[in-house]
Amino acid sequence: MNQKILLSGNEAVAQGARAAGVGFASAYPGTPSTEILENIAKLPDIHAQWSPNEKVAFEVGIGASLGGARTIVCMKHVGVNVAADPLMTLAYTGIKGGFVLVSADDPEMHSSQNEQDNRTYAKFAKIPMLEPSDSQECYDFMGEALEISERFDTPVLLRMTTRISHSMTAVNIKEWQAVEVTGFEKDIDKYVMMPNFARPRHQVILKRLERLQKFSEETSLNRIEWGDKKIGVISSGVSYQHAREAFPEASFFKLGFSYPMPLKKIAGFTDKVEKLIVVEELEPFIEDALKNVGIPCEGKKYFPIYGELNPSLAEKGFMEAGFLTAIPDDGAEPVEVLPRPPVLCPGCSHRSVFYALKRMGAHVFGDIGCYTMAALPPLEALHACVCMGASIGMATGISQVQGSKRPVFAVIGDSTFLHSGITGVLDAVYNKANVTILILDNRITAMTGGQQHPATGKTLMGEDTKAVDFVALTKALGVEYVEEFDPYDYPKTQEILKSATKREGVKILITTRPCMLFPGKIKDESYRILAADCNGCGVCFKIGCPAISKSGDVTDKNLAVPVIDETLCTGCDLCAEICPVDCIFPVSELQKGEEVTS
Amino acid sequence: MSKSKATNQTMNVLIVGVGGQGVLLASQILSDVNLQVGNDVKKSEVHGMAQRGGVVSSHIRFGKKVYSPLIPNRQADVILAFERAEALRWVHELKPGGYMVVNDQIIMPPIAVDPKYVYPDGAIDELKRKVENLNVIDAAGISEELGNPRLANTVLLGALSNALDIDESLWKEVISRRVPKATIDLNLKAFDRGRGR
Numbered sequence: 001m002n003q004k005i006l007l008s009g010n011e012a013v014a015q016g017a018r019a020a021g022v023g024f025a026s027a028y029p030g031t032p033s034t035e036i037l038e039n040i041a042k043l044p045d046i047h048a049q050w051s052p053n054e055k056v057a058f059e060v061g062i063g064a065s066l067g068g069a070r071t072i073v074c075m076k077h078v079g080v081n082v083a084a085d086p087l088m089t090l091a092y093t094g095i096k097g098g099f100v101l102v103s104a105d106d107p108e109m110h111s112s113q114n115e116q117d118n119r120t121y122a123k124f125a126k127i128p129m130l131e132p133s134d135s136q137e138c139y140d141f142m143g144e145a146l147e148i149s150e151r152f153d154t155p156v157l158l159r160m161t162t163r164i165s166h167s168m169t170a171v172n173i174k175e176w177q178a179v180e181v182t183g184f185e186k187d188i189d190k191y192v193m194m195p196n197f198a199r200p201r202h203q204v205i206l207k208r209l210e211r212l213q214k215f216s217e218e219t220s221l222n223r224i225e226w227g228d229k230k231i232g233v234i235s236s237g238v239s240y241q242h243a244r245e246a247f248p249e250a251s252f253f254k255l256g257f258s259y260p261m262p263l264k265k266i267a268g269f270t271d272k273v274e275k276l277i278v279v280e281e282l283e284p285f286i287e288d289a290l291k292n293v294g295i296p297c298e299g300k301k302y303f304p305i306y307g308e309l310n311p312s313l314a315e316k317g318f319m320e321a322g323f324l325t326a327i328p329d330d331g332a333e334p335v336e337v338l339p340r341p342p343v344l345c346p347g348c349s350h351r352s353v354f355y356a357l358k359r360m361g362a363h364v365f366g367d368i369g370c371y372t373m374a375a376l377p378p379l380e381a382l383h384a385c386v387c388m389g390a391s392i393g394m395a396t397g398i399s400q401v402q403g404s405k406r407p408v409f410a411v412i413g414d415s416t417f418l419h420s421g422i423t424g425v426l427d428a429v430y431n432k433a434n435v436t437i438l439i440l441d442n443r444i445t446a447m448t449g450g451q452q453h454p455a456t457g458k459t460l461m462g463e464d465t466k467a468v469d470f471v472a473l474t475k476a477l478g479v480e481y482v483e484e485f486d487p488y489d490y491p492k493t494q495e496i497l498k499s500a501t502k503r504e505g506v507k508i509l510i511t512t513r514p515c516m517l518f519p520g521k522i523k524d525e526s527y528r529i530l531a532a533d534c535n536g537c538g539v540c541f542k543i544g545c546p547a548i549s550k551s552g553d554v555t556d557k558n559l560a561v562p563v564i565d566e567t568l569c570t571g572c573d574l575c576a577e578i579c580p581v582d583c584i585f586p587v588s589e590l591q592k593g594e595e596v597t598s
Numbered sequence: 599m600s601k602s603k604a605t606n607q608t609m610n611v612l613i614v615g616v617g618g619q620g621v622l623l624a625s626q627i628l629s630d631v632n633l634q635v636g637n638d639v640k641k642s643e644v645h646g647m648a649q650r651g652g653v654v655s656s657h658i659r660f661g662k663k664v665y666s667p668l669i670p671n672r673q674a675d676v677i678l679a680f681e682r683a684e685a686l687r688w689v690h691e692l693k694p695g696g697y698m699v700v701n702d703q704i705i706m707p708p709i710a711v712d713p714k715y716v717y718p719d720g721a722i723d724e725l726k727r728k729v730e731n732l733n734v735i736d737a738a739g740i741s742e743e744l745g746n747p748r749l750a751n752t753v754l755l756g757a758l759s760n761a762l763d764i765d766e767s768l769w770k771e772v773i774s775r776r777v778p779k780a781t782i783d784l785n786l787k788a789f790d791r792g793r794g795r
Contacts, residue, residue, distance in 0.1 A: 006633055006641070032644075110644045134640075134667075167642040167667035170633060238667070245666035312671040332672075332728060337687040338715040340616065340707040342650035373650065378712065541711035546651050549706040562711070 007171045009164040012135035013074075013102060014039035015171070016142030021179025022046055023069035023097070026057040028419065029448040030076030031111035032165040033104035037074055038451075041460050045178070050451055050460045053388070053419040054079035058086045058101070065099040066191065068182030070146050077105040077118045078387065082420070084121070087155070091125040092201040093191050094153035096182065098146030104160040107281045108308035111162075111447075113368065113387060115306070117282035122157045122259035126205050128212050129157040129259035130221065131237040135169040137256065144221060152208055152215070157259075161281065163238040163308065213260045221256035224269055231323050232273030234266065234286060234297070239309050243279040246314035247324065261289050270295055277302070277321055281309045341376050346547040347522065347570030349487045349513035350374065350440050353411070354381040355543050355574070356494045360501075362407040365398070367391040367421075369413035370447045371440055378544045388416050392424025396433040407501040410437045415445035415453045418468065422477070428506045429478040436500045436507045439470055440487075442515040450518025474508045481507045488513055490577040516570055524571030525586050527564055533583035534561050540575040540584070548575060608661035610669040611758070614688045615680025616705045617654050620751040623776065624678065625656035627755060630772045631764055632660040642667035651708070653684065676761045678754055681705050682721040689728055697731045697761040701754055703738055733757050733795060740791050746781065749788040756792020766793070 007015065013036050017025060025048045027037040041048040047064075051057035054075045061073035075083060080103050087101065103121070106112040122129035130145050132138040138160070145156040189197050216222060228249045235243045236255035244252065253269045255261065270276045278287040278299030287299035302317035303309065318324040344351050354374040357364050358381035366372055366382035367390065375382040384394055395410035397403075412421045417439050428435050445451040452458045457467035471482050481503055485496045500507040516522045529540075531551065536559025540548050547570075551563035564575070566587065576584035585593075611628060615621040622643065629641045643656040657669045672691055677698045679685030685700040692698055702722070709715050718724070725732055735757050741749035752773060759769055770786055777785045 004633070006629055006639060162644060163642060163667060166644060167640055168629060169640045169664075169667065170638060241666045242668070245670070248665070310668045310670070311666040315670065332690045332692075334690045335686050335718075335724070337683050337718060338707060338710060340651070340653045340683075341709060342617075342652040343708050345650060370650065377709065538711070544708055546708045548711070549708070550711060560711070 004170050004172055006168045007135045007139070008035065008166055008168050009132065009135050009138045009160055010035035010104075010166070011039050012138035012171050013072075013142055013158070013160070014043065015173060016139035017072050018043045018046060019139070019174055019176050020098075020143035020146050021070050021177045022072055022142075022146070023179065023181055024061065024064035024071045025049075025074070026051050026060050026064075027074040028052070028054045028057050028079060029445050029451040030079050030104075031448055032106055032162040033074050033076045033079070033102065033160070034448045034451065035165070036102060036104075037460060048460050050453060052454055054083040055086060058083035058090075061099065062086060062090055065095045065097045067097070067184050068180075069097040070179050071097055072100045072102060072142070074102040074104070076112065077103055077116055078112060078114065079103075080118055080121055082388070087121070088125050089193050089198075090155050091127050091205060092193055092198055094204075095149055095155055096184070097179075098149035099155040100142065100145045100149060100158050101155055102158045102160060104162070104165045105282075106162050108162070113385065115282060117285060118157070119159055119258065119285045120283065122159070125155075125157075126209055127155050127157055127259075128152065128257065129159055130256060131159050131258045132164055132256070133237050133240045133254070134164070135167070135171045138164065139171050139173075141221075141256065148215070152212055154208060154212075159237070159258075161238055209260060213263075216257050216260050216262040217265050219257050222262045222265060223254050223256070225252040225254065227251045229272060230274045232269055232276045233279055234269075234276060234290075235279040236286065237281070239279050239281050239314075242309050242311045242314040245311040247318050250323075255286070258286070261286065263289070263293050263295070266290065267293075267295055270297070277318070277323075279303055279309070279314060279317065282306070342373060343376070343544060343546050344370065344373055345516050346545055346568045347516045347572040349442055349511055349515070349572075351379075351543055351545065351572070352487045352490050352493050352574045353438065353440065353497075353511065354379045355578070356490070356497050357381050357409060357411075359494070360407055360497060362409050363398070363404045365391045365394040365408070365410045367410075367412040367416045368447075369416050369440075371411060371413060376544075378542050382411065389420030389424055392421055392428060392435070392437055395435045395437070396424065396428045396431070399434045400431070408435065409497075410435060412437065412439060413446070414439060414441040414443060414455055414470070415451075417470075418454050422473070425474060425477050425479065425506065425508070433506060434504055436497075436509065439508065439510045441470060441510050442513065444515045444518045446515045446518055450515070470510050479506050479508050481505065482510070483508070484510045484512050486513065487511045488572055488574070490574055522570060525588060526566035526569035526571055527573060527576055527584050528566065528587045528590050529562055529564055530583040530585065530590065531561050531563075533581060535559070535581050536561055537580060538562075539578055539580060543574055543578070545575060608659050608664050609762070610674045611658040611676045611678065612669055612674040612688060612691055613656045613658065613678045613680075614684045615654055615701075616684065617651050619654070619680045619705075621654045621656050621680060624751055624755055625658050627772055627776050628658050628758070629660075630776070631768055632658075634768055634772065635764060637661060638664045640664045640667040653687070655688065676758060678758045680754065683707075683718055685725055686718055686721045689725060692729060695731065696729075697733070698725070698729045699733045699735060699754060699757045700725060701738070701750065702734050702736045703750075733760075735792065735795055737792070741788060744784055744788055744791070746784055748781075749784060752777070752785045752788040753792040756789040757795050759789070759793050760795075
């Protein structure tokens with residue numbers, strides 16, 4: 001079997017894992033990494049699972065590896081922060097079955113809260129790193145990474161970026177191989193990291209780094225492509241592709257194995273070129289390493305330290321460095337077109353909650369998920385968002401110092417609550433905080449495209465399982481006031497939010513409507529606006545529903561009359577509930593009315 | 599000193615629209631067709647937050663050897679826009695003399711209820727002034743004539759195919775593989791209607 005197919009980087013990692021005999025894969029979903037596990041779940045012979053967060057995913061991965069299975073654990077860049085604790089010490093213990101951590105970074109923050117450069121983690125944890133630059137390398141490097149992991153007894157970081165994860169490029173698919181699970185072998189000195197065992201392990205790591213350094217000098221993962229010797233370009237990952245696109249005639253040093261770096265080989269390359277230019281996205285990771293050992297080079301002087309690189313930015317950098325001349329650009333200027341920011345879906349069960357919070361004038365501490373979009377106009381009803389689970393801690397902290405005179409809420413989704421909200425509740429109860437926590441339970445991990453989690457009753461592999469009961473869970477944590485409510489009932493929503501803020505202590509309110517998109521699209525009967533009765537007050541525009549737009553007609557006072565797109569409307573009826581002149585009705589009701597009149 | 603490379607042998611197609619319009623399926627079919635004729639192909643788009651009603655753009659590049667998955671600024675040989683305002687948003691990425699297909703449809707962004715944001719009513723006229731090789735096509739109207747509103751995508755692919763030197767039968771083979779079985783015949787008709795324009 002040898003066929004060429006188009007795969008995204010994420011699909012290629014999944015296929016590469018299967019080809020290399022991976023037996024276990026775990027993850028918590030997070031853009032741009034999510035599709036790796038979704039694709040692995042479709043393949044035979046691999047146990048794939050969503051874990052409640054990245055730390056747990058990493059830890060079950062350690063267990064699988066110590067049991068002798070080849071293992072991969074996948075997450076987005078910020079997920080590695082959550083898993084950093086076990087990562088730093090797995091570097092000490094080493095592994096049994098090959099262990100690869102896939103980190104998918106998000107330069108440009110297409111779908112993230114920061115754009116940290118996770119190459120730094122390889123150096124921090126003293127573990128080897130591979131950086132694929134297209135899907136073929138994603139596929140091949142997975143096998144290489146597992147071999148390196150087992151040969152050097154170390155976890156390996158496979159560092160991807162959004163552009164690698166989500167671009168599709170051609171891949172040659174090979175035969176699959178089966179690798180046996182070799183079984184756990186007791187080795188207390190190696191696997192029990194208490195001080196007297198950990199001290200000698202740190203020495204082992206340092207020796208391992210020396211051996212890895214030697215490997216880096218020799219491996220074909222690091223290759224030289226000779227061209228014009230006036231300029232040598234050193235690059236890795238997708239930056240290499242942008243740089244080659246912009247300047248194909250240059251000589252290239254392409255790093256595939258980018259930590260530890262092959263410094264001798266690079267020094268040899270540098271000797272043969274007139275000038276060495278480093279092209280890398282985000283941090284000067286390569287540049288600093290080279291300058292540290294006295295290899296003269298330039299990089300961040302010409303290429304940005306923030307955002308995503310692209311071939312035009314690469315070209316601009318080469319121009320500034322004096323290697324390319326600009327040709328006059330007679331191209332058209334971009335046209336200013338109104339923005340099209342992402343929005344909560346029509347019928348989204350979060351909408352009424354945020355509309356009510358806004359009307360209350362509340363200070364809202366938010367979290368990571370679709371509902372973060374409530375910070376955007378017209379709702380603008382979410383006022384802080386830092387990282388997964390932070391909402392509860394932030395709301396607790398502000399209440400402890402009485403830092404707000406308005407009602408304060410923490411708002412967190414179901415998947416995020418299970419990821420890292422539970423400990424926040426524990427803290428609030430323990431420290432007797434006065435805080436109201438809203439769990440927006442739409443029964444799926446929605447933002448990343450509809451993944452199961454411990455409260456949905458389904459596993460990644462599609463099996464039925466236990467579902468967490470949020471009421472019982474939070475009561476067990478010591479919360480006395482726990483209420484569920486239907487967010488489609490707007491008056492009730494307003495009432496329950498108001499009454500909770502009047503109570504002392506920790507209050508938990510849980511919504512009860514599922515996501516409109518996942519696991520299946522929900523669409524009930526559409527509503528319609530009786531334009532003749534509309535006074536143009538514009539209240540229905542304020543909820544930010546994509547199904548409601550200006551019809552083009554105006555009232556006699558020249559105010560815009562709205563119209564509902566009946567193909568988009570799901571019938572949640574929030575607009576009808578808030579309409580002050582009561583002119584929005586289900587379509588069938590209006591039709592019935594018409595029949596009666598005619 | 600080398601000259602800056604404005605172009606190379608790689609063909610650049612940019613497909614743009616609004617989340618949920620089928621941009622990704624169209625770019626998938628175009629990529630498959632090119633892989634089949636033996637081209638190196640790279641296709642890139644960003645998933646995630648943008649899918650919630652935001653702007654979607656897909657870069658498809660093919661030729662003998664493709665490096666970057668992203669089209670350099672103003673180097674699109676062809677732009678296929680699924681929506682009027684999106685056509686205007688991206689038109690500056692078209693190479694001088696490039697070909698542009700525009701679906702004659704308006705999808706009003708929810709933000710336009712705020713009087714600060716105005717939808718460009720004269721989008722098509724402005725595009726006509728900017729692009730010599732412009733093909734405005736009422737894909738929704740054609741799909742309705744064919745009896746299935748979901749065919750707009752394939753009509754637009756047909757119009758796009760005019761710009762590429764690829765055998766018609768290959769397009770049809772790939773489309774037949776990618777669309778639901780029951781709709782193959784209709785999709786092929788839709789492709790013909792687009793290609794005839």
